[in-house]
Structures are given as structure tokens and as C-alpha cells.
Amino acid sequence: MLWGDHGQEGLENAHVCLINATATGTEILKNLVLPGIGAFTIVDGHKVSGEDVGNNFFLTSSSIGKNRAQAATELLQELNSDVSGNFVEESPDKLLDNDPEFFHRFSLVIGVQLPESTCLRLGSVLWDAGVPFLVCRTYGLIGYMRLIVKEHTVIESHPDNALEDLRLDQPFTELKHHIESYDLDSMEKKDHSHTPWIIVVAKYLEKWYSEHNSQLPKNYKEKEAFRQLIREGILTNENGTPEDEENFEEAIKNVNTALNPTKVPSATEDIFNAEQCENITSQSPSFWVMAHGVRDFVRNEGNGKLPVRGTIPDMIADSDKFIKLQNVYRDKAMKDAAVVSKHVEALLQSFGKPPESISEQEIKLFCKNAAFLRVVRCRSLAEEYSMDTFNKDEITSCMDSADSEMVLYLMLRSVDRFYQQHSRYPGVYNYQVEEDINKLKLCVNSLLQEYSLNVNVKDDYIHEFCRYGAAEPHTVAAFLGGSAAQEAIKIITHQFVPFNNTFLYNAMSQTSATFQL
Amino acid sequence: MADGEETMAVEGCSIGDWDGRWGHVQKFLERTGPFTHPDFEPSEEALSGFRHIHVVDMDIIDVSNLNRQFLFRSKDVGRPKADVAAEFINQRVPGCNVVPHFKKIQDFDASFYRQFHIIVCGLDSIIARRWINGMLLSLLSYEDGVLDPSSIIPLIDGGTEGFKGNARVILPGMTACIDCTLELYPPQITFPMCTIASMPRLPEHCIEYVRVLQWPKDKPFGDAVGLDGDNPEHVQWVFQESLKRAAEFNITGVTYRLTQGVVKRIIPAVASTNAVIAAACATEVFKIATSAYIPLNNYLVFNDVDGLYTYTFEAERKDNCTACSQVPQKLQFPPSAKLQEVLEYLTENAALQMKSPAISTTLEGKNKTLYLQSIASIEERTRPNLCKTLKELGLADGQELAVADVTTPQTVLFKLNFTSETCSIKQVQN
Numbered sequence: 041m042l043w044g045d046h047g048q049e050g051l052e053n054a055h056v057c058l059i060n061a062t063a064t065g066t067e068i069l070k071n072l073v074l075p076g077i078g079a080f081t082i083v084d085g086h087k088v089s090g091e092d093v094g095n096n097f098f099l100t101s102s103s104i105g106k107n108r109a110q111a112a113t114e115l116l117q118e119l120n121s122d123v124s125g126n127f128v129e130e131s132p133d134k135l136l137d138n139d140p141e142f143f144h145r146f147s148l149v150i151g152v153q154l155p156e157s158t159c160l161r162l163g164s165v166l167w168d169a170g171v172p173f174l175v176c177r178t179y180g181l182i183g184y185m186r187l188i189v190k191e192h193t194v195i196e197s198h199p200d201n202a203l204e205d206l207r208l209d210q211p212f213t214e215l216k217h218h219i220e221s222y223d224l225d226s227m228e229k230k231d232h233s234h235t236p237w238i239i240v241v242a243k244y245l246e247k248w249y250s251e252h253n254s255q256l257p258k259n260y261k262e263k264e265a266f267r268q269l270i271r272e273g274i275l276t277n278e279n280g281t282p283e284d285e286e287n288f289e290e291a292i293k294n295v296n297t298a299l300n301p302t303k304v305p306s307a308t309e310d311i312f313n314a315e316q317c318e319n320i321t322s323q324s325p326s327f328w329v330m331a332h333g334v335r336d337f338v339r340n341e342g343n344g345k346l347p348v349r350g351t352i353p354d355m356i357a358d359s360d361k362f363i364k365l366q367n368v369y370r371d372k373a374m375k376d377a378a379v380v381s382k383h384v385e386a387l388l389q390s391f392g393k394p395p396e397s398i399s400e401q402e403i404k405l406f407c408k409n410a411a412f413l414r415v416v417r418c419r420s421l422a423e424e425y426s427m428d429t430f431n432k433d434e435i436t437s438c439m440d441s442a443d444s445e446m447v448l449y450l451m452l453r454s455v456d457r458f459y460q461q462h463s464r465y466p467g468v469y470n471y472q473v474e475e476d477i478n479k480l481k482l483c484v485n486s487l488l489q490e491y492s493l494n495v496n497v498k499d500d501y502i503h504e505f506c507r508y509g510a511a512e513p514h515t516v517a518a519f520l521g522g523s524a525a526q527e528a529i530k531i532i533t534h535q536f537v538p539f540n541n542t543f544l545y546n547a548m549s550q551t552s553a554t555f556q557l
Numbered sequence: 558m559a560d561g562e563e564t565m566a567v568e569g570c571s572i573g574d575w576d577g578r579w580g581h582v583q584k585f586l587e588r589t590g591p592f593t594h595p596d597f598e599p600s601e602e603a604l605s606g607f608r609h610i611h612v613v614d615m616d617i618i619d620v621s622n623l624n625r626q627f628l629f630r631s632k633d634v635g636r637p638k639a640d641v642a643a644e645f646i647n648q649r650v651p652g653c654n655v656v657p658h659f660k661k662i663q664d665f666d667a668s669f670y671r672q673f674h675i676i677v678c679g680l681d682s683i684i685a686r687r688w689i690n691g692m693l694l695s696l697l698s699y700e701d702g703v704l705d706p707s708s709i710i711p712l713i714d715g716g717t718e719g720f721k722g723n724a725r726v727i728l729p730g731m732t733a734c735i736d737c738t739l740e741l742y743p744p745q746i747t748f749p750m751c752t753i754a755s756m757p758r759l760p761e762h763c764i765e766y767v768r769v770l771q772w773p774k775d776k777p778f779g780d781a782v783g784l785d786g787d788n789p790e791h792v793q794w795v796f797q798e799s800l801k802r803a804a805e806f807n808i809t810g811v812t813y814r815l816t817q818g819v820v821k822r823i824i825p826a827v828a829s830t831n832a833v834i835a836a837a838c839a840t841e842v843f844k845i846a847t848s849a850y851i852p853l854n855n856y857l858v859f860n861d862v863d864g865l866y867t868y869t870f871e872a873e874r875k876d877n878c879t880a881c882s883q884v885p886q887k888l889q890f891p892p893s894a895k896l897q898e899v900l901e902y903l904t905e906n907a908a909l910q911m912k913s914p915a916i917s918t919t920l921e922g923k924n925k926t927l928y929l930q931s932i933a934s935i936e937e938r939t940r941p942n943l944c945k946t947l948k949e950l951g952l953a954d955g956q957e958l959a960v961a962d963v964t965t966p967q968t969v970l971f972k973l974n975f976t977s978e979t980c981s982i983k984q985v986q987n
Contacts, residue, residue, distance in 0.1 A: 042719055042825045071828040075624050088578030097649065101575050119627055200862055236757070354759055359806040362758040472590065500591035507590040511581045514842040522832030526861050537865035548592050549842050550853045552867040
């Protein structure tokens with residue numbers, strides 16, 4: 041699988057709580073049960089209704105009248121016998137009243153179709169307990185997700201288009217020696233054509249340096265000239281026609297990226313400068329201890345550079361040359377990781393912690409991913425809602441475009457207001473629709489006024505949200521089901537990067553947006 | 558994987574329904590709204606959901622499917638996917654009648670596909686997509702050059718790979734078809750033979766060597782026994798031999814799992830991405846079937862590696878699309894060009910990407926096969942033609958060549974234009 045054995049282990053040790061086994065909820069759980077989440081607990085005080093069975097694949101008509109948590113658990117459990125399925129026939133509000141610490145045991149709580157008040161209460165409890173909280177709702181053709189987690193660290197972010205770490209601009213000693221062992225001019229064709237492009241670029245870079253005052257090719261013009269220099273190195277036959285040397289073509293193609301100056305990426309710099317990295321205590325999670333260790337390396341042995349990553353891409357070359365070159369990078373990576381280990385050990389010892397508390401393997405993995413480390417901090421719901429800290433700028437600037445997905449967020453906040461006032465959502469019954477449009481408009485206006493938001497919400501959206509009647513169409517629930525489940529897996533495995541922090545999906549236009557609120 | 562026909566059968570309240578069954582759907586069908594399709598007419602007639610669905614799938618269930626294919630259980634391993642899916646849904650969703658077909662999509666002809674209102678696919682190859690695309694194009698009828706809208710069967714296509722996916726809506730004859738956007742698909746990565754044969758560098762190269770070169774030579778399980786990725790004994794053999802090969806070249810990293818992945822051409826898949834794309838496709842089916850909203854126009858891309866990213870755009874029709882443009886395709890070669898060059902053009906050109914085209918033409922009033930690869934006896938007989946020039950083969954300027962290929966259910970007609978000897982237009986592969 042895509043998150044490796046260690047990720048799978050994390051998944052199998054996790055216990056997720058789902059509140060409300062509506063279609064959205066069961067679709068999310070389905071995508072966690074199938075890959076083998078350790079355990080789930082559904083909290084739901086509702087009884088199964090006819091409407092529930094109509095849009096929920098994990099409920100049948102025979103369960104109408106039964107507790108929804110129990111009914112859904114049965115059909116979800118059946119998907120994977122390795123998963124432990126549990127249910128609590130209780131509303132989340134009751135649990136918050138009587139036993140809020142109930143929620144502390146979970147790796148993640150997923151709240152689905154929650155009224156605003158419950159959401160805020162639960163948000164506060166989970167924030168204080170440090171339990172990640174994922175809020176999801178399907179409202180008509182709109183999907184909404186909100187992630188709340190104080191600090192989420194990611195070592196293995198698996199970026200899509202990562203740049204290689206080749207150090208051609210500042211070759212380390214072992215690499216320099218290895219490059220020196222090649223003499224392109226004296227090589228026979230077979231060897232010449234199967235020399236790794238990394239060596240080719242390095243060799244021609246030396247030529248370039250001697251003619252350009254040891255300066256790297258900087259702009260397009262210079263890079264073009266450099267490419268031409270390499271091209272002139274392609275062997276020619278008796279007639280002067282260039283031979284087919286794919287490795288040289290690869291070298292030319294890679295000039296653009298191969299000469300990028302080696303430097304610490306800004307995201308990693310931010311991590312080094314974070315307070316948690318600077319002030320290591322005995323409570324510090326291993327992520328920060330290792331970050332501090334790598335930072336020490338960068339400032340000392342690394343001369344401003346991260347530990348060498350140790351991987352090279354595949355390229356045209358004979359096996360021997362490729363393996364030898366690969367080993368030069370691999371060995372250096374191991375050496376650098378060993379130095380980082382020493383720094384980490386020293387740190388741990390300074391708190392009286394055994395050096396084994398962070399394994400060699402962990403440190404190696406951390407070093408390998410040093411350029412891809414990420415920290416995600418999602419604000420609390422309290423901050424999002426508070427008059428003092430809500431993100432006015434983001435909301436206002438997005439609403440410059442009247443059809444921005446931000447209007448969907450404002451509508452969801454407005455229907456919540458409606459619910460507070462009328463104890464129901466707008467337009468649930470046909471006869472309510474017309475009257476509710478005006479009532480909902482009042483809610484929209486009071487929301488905008490309260491937050492001093494000088495934005496325009498088109499009447500069309502108010503009408504549309506009344507039309508929805510708080511329906512939960514299955515296909516929209518299923519879209520969220522896939523989206524939310526993957527975010528949950530990211531939180532649990534600490535691999536790949538979760539969204540930050542509000543996601544809106546519009547099934548009418550099949551568009552989406554992410555806002556940081 | 559799945560083709561479907563859906564009808565919103567408007568009958569009286571059906572047997573098997575219960576109170577409130579359609580509560581979540583009703584609002585979209587009974588109420589007017591500001592974003593509905595201009596053709597939408599709200600109706601309060603009884604609903605019945607999608608009742609008539611046909612599923613076509615040539616695969617049987619494998620244990621590796623179970624981590625994401627929620628209709629299958631371990632007891633179903635070995636059974637046809639279409640059968641098990643139909644059984645499960647028919648049992649879970651009362652009133653729904655899924656008809657399974659344990660067959661390839663190519664096993665059916667126009668009369669089969671013509672019966673459907675909508676086709677949805679989750680196919681696992683571009684070839685198959687091009688085939689169904691071609692089939693639906695062949696069903697279009699034109700009157701005085703004008704497309705008859707009732708002959709259009711919408712095609713909704715979804716695909717995923719890891720954390721990436723896409724969903725698209727194709728209205729054959731009206732919007733961009735699969736072939737219009739062939740260049741959107743990244744080239745399938747295969748290893749060059751010389752790397753496999755003599756210059757391995759990665760553990761994958763070693764495994765490919767054993768799979769492609771060593772197995773046919775050693776025949777470890779008997780003369781006519783092909784390598785079966787589902788047979789653990791076969792995979793174990795490949796694994797051991799790959800280790801030996803890797804050791805020869807000081808290559809590390811060959812594992813049993815990697816061996817299996819390479820042998821079975823496994824592309825990693827997760828439940829979540831498939832759920833998202835399937836949901837997006839189903840939403841489009843709903844929109845098209847009910848006219849409740851304007852359908853996706855026409856391509857959605859999804860990626861949740863870093864946060865969640867979607868991009869929606871209108872893929873454009875290609876003016877000279879080989880599949881849907883009805884513009885006669887040209888082949889430009891000098892008369893001294895060999896047939897081999899034409900073959901290479903058909904397979905290597907980015908817009909055509911044929912797999913093993915069979916070329917025939919009419920000479921002296923009779924149909925003549927110039928080259929055909931898929932039947933051994935004919936391949937042998939026509940192979941010498943590859944080295945002959947177009948002139949030698951008796952072809953004239955303006956000659957029509959009929960080309961058949963797995964990528965299309967219909968023969969594609971090409972017109973041969975002779976270029977002058979001095980300027981031969983070399984068809985360059987992108």
C-alpha cells in the first residue's frame with residue numbers, strides 16, 4: 041500500500057470515533073474499515089428512519105426503528121473482520137454533559153452532520169485534550185470538511201515533484217573524488233555512452249568553471265550555452281555525425297534542475313526556527329528532537345546544508361557505473377545520518393533519556409526526508425468563530441468573486457443560525473420553502489452584520505440552500521466519504537499532508553476550494 | 558469495469574419501498590431552483606431510483622481487491638466481479654435490478670450498447686476506453702449532416718491511480734472524446750530492452766529480466782506454462798531468480814512484494830480515491846438522468862497528496878480527431894517509403910498510438926491485407942510486405958487504407974498522399 045508497512049501499522053493501532061452514522065459518516069468509515077483501521081466506535085443517539093435507509097448503503101429497511109449506531113456497525117463490521125467495530129447508543133451532547141473524557145481515548149474524532157452548538161462544545165473538549173477533530177457535513181449538493189489539530193508533524197510528506205539532491209553545485213569530498221576518477225576524453229565509445237549523466241554534467245561544469253570564473257550558469261542564456269557545451273562533447277563518427285548518446289541527451293535535459301543551488305527549503309527553515317525546535321524538553325515529541333539534531337548538523341558539519349538524501353534517479357548507464365555512483369551518495373547519506381544521530385543522542389542524554397528512545401531507523405528516515413518535513417497547524421473552532429480572531433480578510437477577499445466557494449461557507453454558517461433560531465433547518469418540507477427563503481435571508485444578514493462583513497451573498501444561494509432542505513444525497517456523501525477518509529489516514533499515519541483547514545466541495549459545478557479560517 | 562443503463566422509471570409507488578425512502582432525493586426533483594438545468598421540469602411523480610443497471614466486467618475477484626472493493630468478501634475470491642457485485646447490490650438495495658455480464662466490453666456489439674441511456678466506465682486501460690468511445694461514436698446517426706441528438710449516449714468515465722483521479726463527461730459527437738485528449742494521458746513507462754537484457758540498475762530491471770527473458774527460456778513449470786502472477790510458486794521462482802540476477806550486478810532491493818508488484822503490473826490503489834471519483838461520476842449520472850443540473854463540462858482532475866486539489870476544465874474537441882472528427886485521416890509518405898515506416902507511424906504518433914494495427918486496402922477490386930500481426934499465419938504471410946516500398950506494393954497516390962486496431966471497434970480509413978522523393982516528411986514522435 042501507499043503508506044508502507046509502518047503506516048499500515050499505525051492504521052491498525054488507531055481507534056477512530058464517528059459521531060452520527062448518516063450516509064456521510066458510514067461512507068467515511070467504509071473507506072477506513074476496508075484498509076484495516078484498528079477499531080472504530082460509532083456514537084449516535086438516533087433511531088434509523090426511512091430517510092436514513094434511503095441514502096445509506098450500510099442500513100437496511102429491517103433496521104428502521106433500531107439504534108442507528110448499532111445498525112450501521114453491523115454492516116460496516118462485515119466489511120473487514122480484522123477491524124474491531126463498537127457503538128455507543130448515545131448523543132454526543134449527553135456524553136459531553138456526563139463524560140467528556142470519553143473522547144480522550146481516540147486517535148481521531150470524526151463529527152458528521154453536527155449542529156453548531158455540539159460542534160463547538162466538542163471542538164473545545166478535543167482541543168484541550170489534543171485529540172484531532174474532523175468535522176464533515178453534506179448539505180444538499182455541498183460538501184464541507186473542517187480539520188482541527190493543534191500541531192501535526194509530517195516526516196514523510198511524499199511530495200509529487202521533488203527535486204533531486206545531487207550536490208552538483210557543491211560536491212562533497214567523496215563525490216568530488218568519484219568524479220575525478222572519470223576521464224571522458226580518454227574513454228571508448230561504450231563507456232562514454234554509458235557514463236551517468238550526473239558525471240557528465242559535473243565534468244562539463246568543471247570546464248565551464250574554468251572559463252567563467254568558477255560561477256554556475258545562472259540565467260537562461262548561460263544555461264543554454266552550458267547545454268551547448270555538453271552537446272559538443274557528444275562523440276562523432278568518421279563522417280562527423282553525432283553518435284546516439286542517450287546519456288548526454290539526459291544530461292542536457294537535466295541541466296535546468298541539476299544546477300539548482302543546494303539550500304535548505306524554506307519550510308524546513310521554518311521548522312528549524314520554530315519555538316518547539318529551539319526549546320527541547322523531556323516532553324518534546326521525537327519529531328522536534330530530531331529536527332533540533334538536524335539543525336545542529338546543518339549549522340556545523342553540514343556547512344549550511346541538510347544531510348545528503350542518498351538517492352539518485354535511474355539513468356542511462358551501465359550497471360557498474362550506476363551502482364558505484366549510487367553508493368557514493370548512499371554512503372554519504374549514512375555518514376551524515378550517523379552525525380545527526382550523535383547530535384540527537386547528546387540531546388536525549390541531556391534530559392536523562394536513553395539514546396534508544398529514538399531509533400537509528402527513525403533518524404535515517406528523518407534525514408532522508410529532511411527537505412520535505414511539514415508541520416500543519418489548524419486553528420481551533422473557537423478562533424474561527426470568535427469576533428476577535430475570525431479570518432475577516434480571507435472571507436472578504438474571496439467574496440470579491442460572488443460565486444467563490446466561500447459563499448457556500450457563509451451559507452452553512454447561516455443555516456446553522458436558522459437552526460439555532462427555529463430548531464430546524466430551512467425548507468425541509470415543500471410548504472416551508474417559500475417562507476424560509478426570507479427567514480434564511482434574515483439569518484444571512486444578521487451573520488454578516490455581526491461579523492461586520494461587507495460582502496454580498498446572492499439571493500440565488502439563499503434560495504438554493506432552502507431548496508436543499510438539509511438533504512444528504514448519497515453521491516455527495518460518498519465524495520466526502522473518500523475525501524475525509526484519506527485526511528483521516530493522513531492524520532493517523534503522519535504521512536502525506538492534510539488540508540488546512542476548511543474544504544468546500546460544490547457538486548453542482550464539480551469544483552472545490554480550501555480556505556484557512 | 559461497469560457499464561450502466563439507468564432509467565428514472567416513473568411509476569406508482571413501487572413494492573419494496575418504505576416511507577421516506579426517497580427523502581434525500583425528492584427535493585432535487587420536485588422543487589425549482591436557481592441553478593437547475595434550463596430543461597429541468599420539477600415533478601412530484603413517484604420516484605423509483607435507478608433500477609435497471611447492467612454491469613460488464615471480465616475480471617474475477619482477487620484477494621488484493623478486498624482492501625478497497627467493498628462489494629466483495631474473502632469468500633468471493635475467484636468468482637466473477639460482475640456476478641458478485643450484482644448479487645450484493647440486488648440484495649442490499651430493494652427494487653434495484655443489476656444484470657451482470659462476465660465478459661469483455663469488446664464481446665458485445667452495437668445492438669447491446671444501443672439499449673442504454675447512459676454508460677459509466679471505470680476501465681483499467683486506455684485501450685479499453687478508446688474502444689468504448691469508438692463504439693458509442695459508431696452509434697451516432699446523422700441526417701443531412703446534422704447529428705440526431707437521440708442517438709447520443711453519454712459516456713461518463715472515471716479513472717484513478719494512487720491519490721490521483723479524474724472524471725469526465727463525454728457526449729459523443731458533441732464534446733471532446735477520449736481520442737481528442739489522448740495526449741493528456743502520460744506515456745506508460747516501460748523499461749528499454751537493452752537495460753533489461755544487459756544493463757540493469759534497479760531491482761525492477763532484474764525482475765523484468767526474469768519475467769520477460771528468463772522464464773520463456775527456462776520454462777520452469779513446463780513447456781506451455783505461462784507465468785501466472787497469482788500463482789505464489791511462480792512468483793517465488795521469479796523472486797529467487799531475480800535475487801540471483803541482482804547479486805550479479807550488486808543491486809539491492811529485490812523483495813517478494815516488489816517481485817509480485819512488477820509481475821502483476823500492480824498500480825497501487827486506495828479505497829478513498831476510488832470513492833471520490835466514483836461519487837463524482839455517479840453525481841454526473843444523476844444530473845444527466847434527471848436534468849436536475851447542468852452536467853460537468855467536462856473534465857475533473859483530483860489529487861489529495863497535499864491537501865485536496867481539484868481542477869475542472871473543458872477539454873476541447875480536436876478538429877482532426879481520428880475517432881470523432883469524421884475528417885479523413887491522411888498518411889503522407891514518399892512512394893519509396895517502406896510499409897514498416899507506415900506501421901511505425903501508426904503506433905508511435907502521439908495522436909494515434911495504435912497498438913498492433915492491421916492494414917488492408919483494395920487492389921484491383923479485391924480486398925488485400927497488407928499486414929496483420931494478431932494472427933500468426935497471416936503475420937508470417939504478410940511480414941515480407943513490411944520491407945517493400947509502397948510503390949512496390951502497388952499503392953497509388955490517394956489510395957484508401959483501412960486500418961483496424963484494438964483501440965477502436967471500427968476500422969479507421971486513411972488516405973495515402975504521396976510526397977515527392979526529395980522532401981520526405983518524417984513523422985516525429987512526441
